[in-house]
Amino acid sequence: MARLSWTTVIGLVALLVSIILFYHTFDDIYNISVVTAGRGPVFFPKILLSAIFLLSIGVIIEGFKEKFNPITGKQFLVVVATLGFTGLYIYAITAAGFLISTIIFVFILPWLLGYRDWKAIFVITTFYPVIVWYVFEKFFMIILPSSPWFDVF
Numbered sequence: 001m002a003r004l005s006w007t008t009v010i011g012l013v014a015l016l017v018s019i020i021l022f023y024h025t026f027d028d029i030y031n032i033s034v035v036t037a038g039r040g041p042v043f044f045p046k047i048l049l050s051a052i053f054l055l056s057i058g059v060i061i062e063g064f065k066e067k068f069n070p071i072t073g074k075q076f077l078v079v080v081a082t083l084g085f086t087g088l089y090i091y092a093i094t095a096a097g098f099l100i101s102t103i104i105f106v107f108i109l110p111w112l113l114g115y116r117d118w119k120a121i122f123v124i125t126t127f128y129p130v131i132v133w134y135v136f137e138k139f140f141m142i143i144l145p146s147s148p149w150f151d152v153f
Contacts, residue, residue, distance in 0.1 A: 006071055008063025014056035022049040082112055097147030102129035 004012075025042040071079075085108065092101035107125040115121065136142045 003068040005063045005066040005068055007066055008060055011056045011059030011061075011063050014052055014059065018049045018052040018056060022046065022053065025049070078113065082109070085109065085112060093145050095148075097150075098144035099129055099133045100147050102132070 025046050030042045085105070089101055089105040092104070095101075103125055106128055107121060110121050110124075133144060136144055
């Protein structure tokens with residue numbers, strides 16, 4: 001029996017999570033889409049979960065093409081640190097607001113994953129969170145968590 005690559009395992013996990021979460025978007029608590037012309041609170045998550053479902057199938061297919069390559073201790077540590085840092089980021093969004101937390105997250109995450117082009121990291125850290133915040137707040141009118149220290153963001 002051939003062993004699965006880590007890419008295949010990650011694709012299978014993403015596929016399973018997307019199916020479970022998509023299934024829960026049909027719970028009765030979210031059934032207000034009749035009033036909102038079919039665009040209730042789970043309209044956008046359904047689109048994202050559908051995309052994750054389709055992309056995870058592509059990841060699974062790519063994973064089957066790879067040879068089995070066991071994960072090293074350093075790679076495992078990077079994965080655990082990234083998951084822990086992402087959990088901290090999610091908590092920080094509620095404590096410090098979206099913009100401040102995302103600027104810090106977008107600055108540290110590439111370094112954690114081994115990317116060292118500081119000019120690119122600085123440019124992305126400077127523009128990406130601000131553009132995402134502005135588009136969601138002004139165009140989509142989705143209010144993101146704000147900072148308790150600043151009135152503007």
